[in-house]
Amino acid sequence: GKIILGDQILERSDVNIDLEDRGYQFGDGVYEVIRVYGGELFTIKEHIERLFQSAKKIKLDVSMSSEQIRGLTEELVKENGVDFGSVYMQVTRGAAPRAHMFPKPESSTKAVFTAYTNEVPRPASLLEKGVEAITTEDIRWLRCDIKSLNLLPNVLAKQEAADSDCFEAILHRNGIVTEGSSSNAYIVKNGEVITHPANNLILNGITRQVLAELCKENGIPFIEKEFELIDLQNADEVFITSTVSEVMPVIKVNGETVANGKPGNITCKLQGLFEARINQDTKV
Numbered sequence: 001g002k003i004i005l006g007d008q009i010l011e012r013s014d015v016n017i018d019l020e021d022r023g024y025q026f027g028d029g030v031y032e033v034i035r036v037y038g039g040e041l042f043t044i045k046e047h048i049e050r051l052f053q054s055a056k057k058i059k060l061d062v063s064m065s066s067e068q069i070r071g072l073t074e075e076l077v078k079e080n081g082v083d084f085g086s087v088y089m090q091v092t093r094g095a096a097p098r099a100h101m102f103p104k105p106e107s108s109t110k111a112v113f114t115a116y117t118n119e120v121p122r123p124a125s126l127l128e129k130g131v132e133a134i135t136t137e138d139i140r141w142l143r144c145d146i147k148s149l150n151l152l153p154n155v156l157a158k159q160e161a162a163d164s165d166c167f168e169a170i171l172h173r174n175g176i177v178t179e180g181s182s183s184n185a186y187i188v189k190n191g192e193v194i195t196h197p198a199n200n201l202i203l204n205g206i207t208r209q210v211l212a213e214l215c216k217e218n219g220i221p222f223i224e225k226e227f228e229l230i231d232l233q234n235a236d237e238v239f240i241t242s243t244v245s246e247v248m249p250v251i252k253v254n255g256e257t258v259a260n261g262k263p264g265n266i267t268c269k270l271q272g273l274f275e276a277r278i279n280q281d282t283k284v
């Protein structure tokens with residue numbers, strides 16, 4: 001399939017990424033994962049806006065406009081005939097002789113934008129059954145609000161989950177649950193949805209933002225406050241959200257069943273509302 005490099009759509013085999021690209025050497029870049037439903041990009045505006053916010057936070061000049069990125073991404077989805085899938089896009093600070101400090105402004109180094117598509121069916125059976133999670137220490141830096149390429153702690157946490165045949169690792173910092181290794185995390189208690197405040201300790205997920213809207217529109221309390229590890233055990237319901245996992249019920253944490261071990265009522269209601277929003281926004 002085709003890919004995007006800069007403002008060109010090319011065959012993947014024709015693409016060369018420099019050995020000294022700072023994304024490759026330092027993780028010096030930012031990324032987004034956007035869902036495609038029935039050939040239509042979902043919440044692409046919000047994702048591209050966040051890409052620029054993340055870039056600004058690391059003083060990275062994307063050197064392309066959001067309209068240009070949107071246009072190229074829509075064209076790529078069409079060229080590759082993506083039906084149900086995702087687009088992965090990233091911007092790095094470009095290639096320069098290896099040195100920690102930024103390339104000099106007068107140097108020829110420019111940001112490198114790349115994007116490619118995957119065919120990814122919706123995780124229907126997992127959404128219906130729910131998944132299992134472990135919990136593990138959140139050892140990340142203090143700018144988790146930036147969707148950066150610095151994903152080593154996320155990778156190690158996800159691998160720890162995989163080593164226990166679990167789907168996600170729910171992270172905690174000083175006993176406070178922050179988020180998943182690649183998702184946001186929630187409990188439901190007495191009819192209220194509770195999740196960590198969107199500050200520097202978590203990524204403010206696009207799915208999280210859609211869910212907050214859906215809760216407000218449907219009279220479901222969406223409470224942004226810290227909760228503790230023990231609250232996971234005592235929750236009526238636990239779920240996680242991300243672009244790829246949507247609203248994913250968690251039925252076991254560290255081997256302990258959550259409530260009756262079935263996806264909770266509010267989680268299922270939110271799945272329905274989320275699906276309706278997808279259909280509404282992507283005319284599927």
Ligand SMILES: Cc1ncc(COP(=O)(O)O)c(CN[C@@H]2CONC2=O)c1O
Pocket residue numbers: 033154179180181182183184202203204205206207208241242243244245
């Ligand atoms: C650390 C982290 N928190 C929360 C989220 C959820 O954010 P969205 O709702 O905007 O997706 C992600 C998504 N991570 C992307 C999404 O899927 N795969 C990823 O790496 C993430 O990596």
